[in-house]
Amino acid sequence: MNQQLRRRMGSTALIIGFFVVWEVLCLGFGVRDIVLPRPSEIVITLVSRFPGIWPHAVQTIYTTLVGFALGILFGVLIGVLIGSSRLAYDVGYPLLVGFSSIPKVAVVPIFVLWFGAGTVPAVLTAMILCIFPIVVNVATGLATTEPELEDVMRALKASKLDILINVGLPRAMPYFFASLKVAVTQAFVGTVIAETVASNKGIGNLMMIASSSFDVPLVFAGLLILAVLGVGLYVLFSFIEVRVTGWARRNDEFAMG
Numbered sequence: 001m002n003q004q005l006r007r008r009m010g011s012t013a014l015i016i017g018f019f020v021v022w023e024v025l026c027l028g029f030g031v032r033d034i035v036l037p038r039p040s041e042i043v044i045t046l047v048s049r050f051p052g053i054w055p056h057a058v059q060t061i062y063t064t065l066v067g068f069a070l071g072i073l074f075g076v077l078i079g080v081l082i083g084s085s086r087l088a089y090d091v092g093y094p095l096l097v098g099f100s101s102i103p104k105v106a107v108v109p110i111f112v113l114w115f116g117a118g119t120v121p122a123v124l125t126a127m128i129l130c131i132f133p134i135v136v137n138v139a140t141g142l143a144t145t146e147p148e149l150e151d152v153m154r155a156l157k158a159s160k161l162d163i164l165i166n167v168g169l170p171r172a173m174p175y176f177f178a179s180l181k182v183a184v185t186q187a188f189v190g191t192v193i194a195e196t197v198a199s200n201k202g203i204g205n206l207m208m209i210a211s212s213s214f215d216v217p218l219v220f221a222g223l224l225i226l227a228v229l230g231v232g233l234y235v236l237f238s239f240i241e242v243r244v245t246g247w248a249r250r251n252d253e254f255a256m257g
Contacts, residue, residue: 019039022038022039023038023039023040026038033216033217034214034216035216036216037216037217037220041217042217042220042221042224044217045217045218045220045221046221046224046225049218049221053206053221053222053225055201056201056202056203056205056206056222057203057225057229059119059195059201059202059203060188060191060192060195060202060203060204060225060226060229061229062119063119063122063123063126063191063194063195063202064126064184064187064188064190064191064229066123066126067122067123067124067125067126067127067129067130067187067190067191068126068127068130068183068184068187070123070127071126071127071128071129071130071131071134071183071187072130072134072180072183074127074131075130075131075132075133075134075135075138075179075183076134076138076176078092078096078131078135079134079135079136079137079138079139079142079172080138080139080142080164080168080169082096082135082139083138083139083140083141083142083143083168083172084142084160084164084168089139089143093139096132096135099128100132104125104128104129104190104193105193105197107125107128108121108125108193108194108197108198109197109198111124111125111194111198112197112198117198117199117200118198118199118200119199121194121197121198121199122190122191122194122195122198122199122202123191124194125190125191125193125194126186126187126188126190126191126194127187127190128190129183129186129187129189129190130183130184130186130187130190131183133179133182133183133186134176134179134180134183136179137172137175137176137178137179138172138175138176138179140172140175141168141171141172141173141174141175141176142164142168142169142171142172144171145167145168145171145172146171149167149171150163150167153166153167173244173245174241174245177237177240177241177244177245178241180237180241181234181237181238181241184230184233184234184237185230185234188226188229188230191204192204192207192226195208196208203222203225203226204222206218206222207219207222207223210222
């Protein structure tokens with residue numbers, strides 16, 4: 001417990017120190033707000049203009065969570081298919097890698113042509129950005145399941161579905177939750193990309209409007225909101241991961257040596 005507390009205090013001190021150094025350097029070198037606003041100026045902007053920022057933040061959260069949920073659904077389905085079938089792996093994995101290599105900002109105009117500007121392109125962009133890490137990790141978890149466990153299940157006359165549900169998926173849970181912590185940050189990236197290109201609401205749209213009017217403190221306030229939201233969801237899934245996959249985690253004291 002003491003080690004955990006020290007780690008948390010150390011990380012908190014590092015974050016606070018980063019912003020203190022940022023503030024001091026801006027004051028010491030006389031950096032103008034239009035170039036790099038001080039953290040205190042960003043917080044003041046966030047507080048004073050929060051009523052106008054809040055609807056954009058809600059829109060971004062909603063869009064990200066919907067896209068993230070869809071990404072989990074399709075990512076798990078594709079990951080299970082690829083991880084359970086060698087044929088599906090050989091056919092589907094190269095297509096998936098090729099699609100993930102396409103810059104997602106290039107597909108946003110296509111979504112706009114199909115569905116019009118608004119929430120739908122942002123949801124779809126968030127979804128496709130977070131699918132790939134989920135698919136890869138779920139497929140890896142299933143593919144690395146110990147053959148001995150599968151042999152035992154077959155000896156007990158278990159079907160392939162029984163083996164998947166009782167052995168494959170539980171063994172893939174650590175990989176799955178590891179992918180969620182990556183995917184949720186990718187979902188925010190996808191949402192903001194789409195909002196800057198094809199939306200009239202959201203943090204991405206707010207930042208575009210602020211940058212066009214050289215309101216740099218508001219731009220950084222938007223970045224701060226995105227960072228806080230991303231960290232919050234990351235911590236949430238880390239908490240769930242510990243509760244669900246605690247059996248797969250080493251003891252902290254042993255891991256620290």
